[in-house]
Amino acid sequence: MKIILPELHSIRFKQANLLIIFIVLMNLCHGTVSAxxxxxxxxxxxxxxxxxxxxxxxxxxxxxxxxxxAHTGYLITNRLSAGISGNYQYSSVWGQRTPTTHVYGxxxxxxxxxxxxxxxxxxxxxxxxxxxxTNNGYAENSEDNYFIGLGYAAPVSRRVxxxxxxxxxxxxxxxxxxxxxxxxxxxxxxxx
Numbered sequence: 001m002k003i004i005l006p007e008l009h010s011i012r013f014k015q016a017n018l019l020i021i022f023i024v025l026m027n028l029c030h031g032t033v034s035a036x037x038x039x040x041x042x043x044x045x046x047x048x049x050x051x052x053x054x055x056x057x058x059x060x061x062x063x064x065x066x067x068x069x070a071h072t073g074y075l076i077t078n079r080l081s082a083g084i085s086g087n088y089q090y091s092s093v094w095g096q097r098t099p100t101t102h103v104y105g106x107x108x109x110x111x112x113x114x115x116x117x118x119x120x121x122x123x124x125x126x127x128x129x130x131x132x133x134t135n136n137g138y139a140e141n142s143e144d145n146y147f148i149g150l151g152y153a154a155p156v157s158r159r160v161x162x163x164x165x166x167x168x169x170x171x172x173x174x175x176x177x178x179x180x181x182x183x184x185x186x187x188x189x190x191x192x
Contacts, residue, residue: 055186
């Protein structure tokens with residue numbers, strides 16, 4: 001059974017405008033940490049290589065959407081990191097008798113630094129979709145998404161980065177992600 005969901009993640013942009021917005025955001029979020037102040041993985045203990053973070057999302061219009069994405073990762077080298085993620089999304093349409101949607105799942109990601117603060121990210125995500133039907137029953141489905149994208153890590157301090165990521169979903173039949181590409185703006189924190 002294929003479940004068709006309302007759009008949960010992104011606002012429609014023309015692809016040319018996405019690139020312009022991405023470049024502007026990269027310039028606005030440029031941090032104040034110099035290259036000398038950045039962390040060198042070779043000088044870090046295994047615990048200091050761990051980072052946590054994620055992003056929050058909200059959209060309030062005729063479609064109310066709330067999303068939470070959390071991740072934890074590990075710096076393998078100065079340029080390579082990997083991690084796991086979990087997410088939850090809720091959506092509902094105001095004033096209509098349409099289904100409420102709950103989407104939850106988990107995934108893994110891999111980031112590779114290309115130049116300075118610019119990185120390539122790949123990600124796999126398995127999602128469970130649960131839609132409340134008008135007869136108070138539930139319809140359930142699952143889907144796998146495969147993302148590839150380009151990101152920019154703006155260092156705010158030695159322990160905090162703001163990440164701007166432009167992702168493309170290879171799964172063209174996704175019922176959760178309708179638009180390609182889309183943005184994620186989040187944070188990474190090195191707590192130790």
